[in-house]
Amino acid sequence: MKSLTASILGLALTLSAPAIAQTAPTRDPAQIQAGTYAVDPNHTQVGWRVSHMGFSNYAGGFSDVSGTLELQPKNPAAAKLSVKIPVASVTTTSAKLTDELKGDQWLDAAKFPDMTFVSTKVVPAGKDHAKVTGDLTLHGVTKPVTLDVTLVGAGTNPLNKKTTVGFEATGKLKRSEFGVKTYVPLIGDELHLTIAGAFEKQD
Known part of the structure; x- marks a missing residue:
């Protein structure tokens, strides 16, 4: 009897659950739709690491x-990227340190609220890789930074049905060159960036 009840319950749950089918995302640039994509802020993360x-x-x-x-998949060198990151969104595992980083001894979020990156050059480096150079503005200083970018996948999001493309990018900079010199060299000058970026195609 218990087995029959469990089977009926399992069938009911299966019938009531929405079917979510997904075609595997592609890593073939030729299959990506050209056009303008916007950052999906809920699934984009910018990580940093310092000694x-x-x-x-x-x-x-x-x-x-x-x-x-x-994006112009047939001409990847023509791609253009522009992103803005609110400095006050910085977070760490220490609430005290997080507050300090927002202050004027570090990032000074009140005076310099945004960090921006605007691409100036895209150089394809294989089928699903590229080096993207751009102007990074941080703490009121603008300097060129190059990111190593890898295509993670592209396709249709099975939940919201939006055409989506995702990339992973890595890069590094010297924070002292941007005027963030507190505790250098006790706290490392070289800042490593890792970006998990998701973009949704605009109609």
């Missing part, structure tokens, strides 16, 4: 990213 006194590599992140991506 903490040589004892550990301390990590944190930023959120609430916005921006656009112009």
